[in-house]
Amino acid sequence: MSADRAVLHSALERGEEEGGSVEFKERLSRELHLADGRLESLAAQLRHRVLSGDGTATYVVGVTDDGGIAGIPPEAFSESMDVLSILAEEAGAHIEDVETWGVAADGIGTDGVESGAESGAKSGAETDVDRGLVGVATLTEGAVLDVDDDHIVVGTAGHVDHGKSTLVGSLVTGTADDGQGGTRGFLDVQPHEVERGLSADLSYAVYGFDDDGAVHMDNPHRKSDRARVVEESDRLVSFVDTVGHEPWLRTTIRGLVGQRLDYGLLVVAADDGPTKTTREHLGILLAMELPTVVAITKADAVDDDRLETVEREVERLLRDVGRTPLRVERYGVETAVEELSDSVVPVLKTSAVTMEGLDDLDAMFERLPKVATDAREDFRMYVDRTYSVTGVGAVASGTVNSGSVEAGDELQIGPMPDGSFRDVEVRSIEMHHHRVDRAKAGRIVGIALKGVREEELERGMALLSGDADPTPVRSFEAEVMVLNHPTRIREGYEPVVHLETASEAAIFRPEGGQLLPGDRGTATVEFKFRPYLVEEGQRFVFREGQSKGVGTVTDVGGDGE
Template sequence: MEKVLQLVRRGEGENIEFKEFLTSYHLREGRFRQLACQMNHRIIMGKGKAIYVIGVSDSGQIRGIEEKKFEETLDVLKRLAEEVEAEISSVERYSVNGGVVGIVEIRKANAKEHILVGTAGHVDHGKSTLVGCLITGKPDDGDGATRIYLDVLKHEIERGLSAEINFAVFGYKNGKTLRLKNPMSKGEKALVVENADKLVSFVDTVGHEPWLRTTIRGLLGQKIDYGLLVVAADDGVMRTTKEHLGIMLAMDLPVIVAITKADMVSREGLDEVIQEVSSTLRRVGRVPMLVKTERDARMAAELMAENRLVVPVIVTSAITLQGYDILEEMFLHLPKRYTAEKDFLMYIDKIYRVTGVGTVVSGSVKSGELREGEEVYIGPFEDGEFRKVRVQSIEMHHYRIDKAKSGDIIGAALKGVRYDELRRGMVLSRNELSAVWEFEADVYVFTHPTLISTGYEPVMHVETISETVTFVDMDKEYLKSGDRGKVRMRFKYHPQYVYEGQKFIFREGRSKGMGEITKIFV
């Protein structure tokens, strides 16, 4: 019993969690995912070990619970541990107040957490510069010197505008940041992946309006855990800012706002932008939280794990590195978001023909695990079929790995398929799937200048799929801005793999809307 008292005196934090009891209610999808994130975070903070004290309230009051409730709690903890690939290593029981108090130890071998952060925001608001400074720890020169670490195309560098989705990574080892001295070095990136016990991968999207489809692909096509919305202090909230925020919210992403270029405005000007950001968030039902210290950052990370309505707002400057220590502390404590999906699935984002290797496909693993040497299905091809291929090798940020898991951004070399047979939006899957031409969805129209009726043909964005769909049937005669409705849709050019529950964006010019697939027609 003395051990329980010692843990209560230490209080919650790092790898200790108090739970009075858990029931089948906590196995519901939303709550289960939150608790799985919480458990994995405790394990990471405890360097592979988490301690749950059962029969003790959140405030540290020792209550004791019935034996039946204790056993039910253990069952829930076991399910949570399995979800994050851990196991219960020991259980200690103590009698108190006519009930039971227990200490449950949960361990995970080779604990490594990997979160994906998608950046978005208006052009020239400093998204790439922010990420460049984070991964190197170096201040910017005021002319976007750190941006070159992410802009890789010739015209991106010449114009200073990102035009393609770019990736960056940094990590933590025992709570200390692992930085890149030379972010252009593939070898350095590989070393970070090898040595870190927590990885943060950034999916840096495009702010220029003509490339909105590329931004949507970056936010929908990767298994993003958190959205990082960037707002420049000298410019404020722009139309593109609101559009990108809308996409993040439509995809149910927890959001962080970084106000950049704080060194370029007065205190009064900065306060005005903070107020503008806060008002914008409140209008869409979110709760802004101004984060000023590392302690605030830890608190905000815990709140986000429990309630994605909370939006931390952090003031930064790439010149002085103001706010970067706060961002680093927050990313350290933000947990991986888990889903209930088990089988391996990955939507293909990019396709390469590599000399000496062959066909390579890349993307982020949506669910399950992929191992080097195993056979998986790829498709659908033009005839709607799926074909077996062998995974020859797997790389993550240029580091060779033998197993990829949910959320990892990988490149997989495949044997059994040609480069010219593949297209973006196809999938790699553990199981043979069914191609889809038509489906039904609940839709919501954000903006449209006139009326939408049967025959309307917008571009639909779901995962890495970007294809024209036709509205073949509607439950209303027409839809206008602000309307909701049920629509039967058909892919115009290719069969795709989609499934019930997936959310998507559709757009045509400046007309935009969102939807959720409710029924598949095979």
Template sequence: MKSSIYNITKKGERKNIEFKESLNKKYHLEKDRKQRLASQMKYRMERGDGEAIYFIGVDDDGNLKGLDEYKMEESLFVLKNIAQEIGSVILNLDKYPGDNGTVAQALIGKKNNVKKDHMLVGVAGHVDHGKSTLIGTLTTGNLDNGSGRTRIFLDLQKHEIERGLSADLSFAIYGFCNGETLRVKNPLNKKEKAKLVENCDKVISFVDTVGHEPWLRTTIRGIVGQKLNYGLVTVAANEGPTHITKEHLGIIMAMELPVIIAITKTDIVTDETVKEVKEKVFELLKLVGRIPFMVKTDTDAEFIAKNMNQHLVPVLNVSSLNGEGLNLLDHLFLNLPIQDNKYKRKKPFMMYIDKIYSVMGVGTVLSGTVRQGKVKKGDKLLLGPDGTGKFLDVSIKSIEMHHYKKDDAEAGDVVGISVTGVDIGDIKRGMIICAFDYDKVPVRDFEAEVAILVHPTTIREGYECITHIETISETAIIEPLDKEYMSAGDTGKVHMRFKYRPYCIKEGQKVIFREGRSKGIGSVTKIIE
């Protein structure tokens, strides 16, 4: 311990380290002195990328003097108060033996810089199969009344509430702290949601998609554009799997996501009917090469969470009315792993834009899921490409995740970013906001390897369809390359061209395209510059 401190002091390898022999309330918390110490701490944190290390009981030469128990507690109390002065906290505290007592090593940083596990779950299923009701019940802990009482938390538009049908993507959250489930009493209360994000060490964000067939475009956007960790498909016990169930399940599997099946509304049918629907779900999963696993106990939930992959699919019986299966979902989400984004965090920042808002008092806000890298408040970034392929200079004014203000965001976070330097009319969904060193190439033409799932006739040169890549939803012109035409069941390479404007895409990204009832999936294989 002594030699390491001595080396750091002499070599100056750590510019964010500060030694304090002792701190006392009467002297160091005096107003002027406290402000000077706070400024010093802020400087150390700036040198340490938002973190500072304080050694208590160590003199300026790095010698381990040590403090008795009373003086150490007083010194740590003072250090905590100084940190609070600049909106920071003691993130970690270690104690070591010194010559005449104890030496403490304290890591100082912003509370909202504490790394949180953030899981993104896309919820899909046929209309009236209980998606929004299930998520409303799960995130609030309030059972439904049979008339969609908990669904209202996710249907925000007037016509959605009146008709009981979701028409756009909705987001809901709950989470865990030290293994205990934390929920929100009122998901419409922004402060309550922000507090939940602050207190959780694992946050679950649900993307509630649209079950009504005419809004399939929005459902695809929710599954393709949000960089989900898992998919959750609801199947109503009073109806069973439908063509929309198969459609949504197919989209999730095309994105190579692990999926969970929840058989809902088990309270309104007989046990025999639930069993029949379960058998139909099992048959459907086996048909597409998946292995169903019925989750009946907490032990089952923990087992499947540790062993789950794209091939193993947990199936649960749930009821938002009597609470059946909700505790199993809690256990499942608590134990499900989240892919480590360490590699992506080291890359230059980039986020696809999903929604654009104008917020009074804040300005232009862009929301989406951070694909890679890390962004901080005050960063200078690029936004584009516009219709001509150019990028615009923007500055980051503020960052929020579910109304919780953050100093930074990283790969996997769903955030709203307030920007300056651009008019809201110049921004379009599907654009990216990125660091200057991100490899950004505006693309109009590209090749893709595709499979035609449904098509009544043939796809030939000049065929037009809506193409979804990330948050991009744009008309593209298709030309088969391997053959003169393609029909349902065919696979092969195609040339695709965005009809109206360029976008930033990369090789390997998933593609879903549709036109009426015609649908196809694939991936980008070559960028044509």
């Protein structure tokens, strides 16, 4: 049998015992099991199971009292997990992990499926979902995680093969690279990325700090390891690792524009120096007014003279765009933290092989304050990714822009292609594969939703509080600046606009009829195919071929269709 099925069979074989840590439940419902008196007794039972298992209990759901495979509908299983989460919280515990199986003719499906809100896992057993689900929930002593407001999010950028993913891999694991980009493998999530050594989509990584220093991941591929770091850390640093290859520039823009980032980390390889892509990525970081640090990577691969030359090239590049470089080696980490701003850019030399400079980066990330704040109190999150998870349903993933969200909240999601918003309910929330009851602004989370199918969700949609009154628009006015264009932008110019997590073709109508490279001006921007939720003050990037520019929304029409 597979390792996953072994989890279920082991729990069934152990069975329920008076002093054991295993509990069988066919299903749990809000109406029956959360009623007065019943909640307290079930929470006490759960507490007993957790204590009997030295801090861990196993709940098998979808089975009879004697351990017979029954299977329950996905909706009933999801409700059971919600009720179990409430019981666990009452008992001072939380759900650590859930695995589910579809019930087939022989009683159990052929594959196991992780049901975490961000796992996105799918199984061959899904063909039997209509026959029912059986699942194993692992519960652990201790309240559900609630990290503090110092959680910062860092977006990486830089040319292909300049060592972004390798540097981040060494930071989050605390281990040196083998000189072949080995630590990069912790972040490459698609098989072709691992094979080619290139990243083709956004990757996410996390590490943290406690009173004793950095809290690293032993194996970032294990969701339990990420959860451990999140749980043990007093302060978290999340990385949105973007891609450096020109064909995937739109993905890099999505990572830098569509996430709620606090800081940028631009890498420049010492053996190559600043390139055209380096300049483009720096331009996007600065256009988004993101405080940025420059790491010169691969310091071990060149001699001191070459390293000094590249440092001067980086400083010249920064001065050319009106920024003041600050050498961390000369002025120290404390000064770099104090001076880092829209106008001052710390520069330091690093090597993932020798670990040079990584202690300074650790010290900076441990001290840098949270900056991406939004005064709005109501909940808002733009959808970046969507999943469908067996036993959970549709999942929307993204960075919380403002407010907070809790399991059980009533929200709205949209706009749909016709401009409408759909009422949904929050089933559960996960952050870096760790189930949480509540998520605040700045957190990268996956939110499982009731009331919408995954195929109805699209990147660029907004998830809002239930009492919001959103007005989607097809067009808006903006102040724009043309960074690069072979000729001039005229009426009818059609670039792709990257605004929050949306990437949509749009039609430009410049005031005065045209904009030249380097020009600043106003323009009407109209989405070609569907409306989006757009607000005054939002910044965006537009691109078409080699043409690129940035803009700020100045007026929203509220025209719906």
